[in-house]
Amino acid sequence: MQGPFNRGSGRKPMGEINVVPFIDVMLVLLVIFMITAPMLTQGVQVDLPQVTSEPIEKSDDRDPINVSVERDGRYSIWMGDDEPREVDLDEIANRVIILLERSPGTPVMVHGDRNVPYGQVVTLMSTLQVAGVANVGLISEPPGGEG
Template sequence: MYGSYHRRQRRKPMGEINVVPFIDVMLVLLVIFMITAPMLNQGVNVELPQVTSEPIDTDEREPLIVSVDREGQYYISLGDEETPVALDKLGEQVTAMLSRRPDTPVMVRGDRNVSYGQVVTLMSTLQGAGVGNVGLISEPPSSEQ
């Protein structure tokens, strides 16, 4: 009774993946990123929040503090002595200090009126001197504001 009308054909499993939906998704993502990428490069005026932060536990090791004052002068202090240093010599001195004590934490203290570019240049110099992690020193917000 199972004649040609009731015969079922078995489908072979398809070994190919339909990539057309993936291509559609990728094109949509490409368009989204092309639209949003120029917006990421533009600067926005923001006021940074003042927050209280917990002090860093330095494990009783004296940190190496590199400072930038209002005039853009650089200083290195390890302990109580603070010595002025030129930016081109700063990397050599930091490398020498870290070669003697490689586990010394490095902190940056910058004046609030110094330009952002000088702090970035300082951090780049420290990175070139082999400093992996740099801490930023700040003060808690005053209660007057």
């Protein structure tokens, strides 16, 4: 007696999908992404345009905390009309924490010399982030040195 799925040929119907071709395609895509991913994270050298921007308006009467990176790699910090005080990178975080505890929400502005390596400015901004600074303003001059 033959069952409903037995067609007399002795072969049973196959209820699976052959996934071997899909695995092959996934492995090829994996290799392609492994090769192209490092290329996407590398930077290219570009000349950034000089543009004119509107000055930041003070939202209150608080003087900002100013931090500068000088051409020779020295750091300075000052607030308001105080004289800039030369400090090392580790001391910047401590001073900013103290100043922000006295006056929370005080803006922090970074003055970076145009000849300072980009990595040094990023290191300074990372140090400020560790100190709890949420927003950092970057100070610039208009093209041609006006101002």
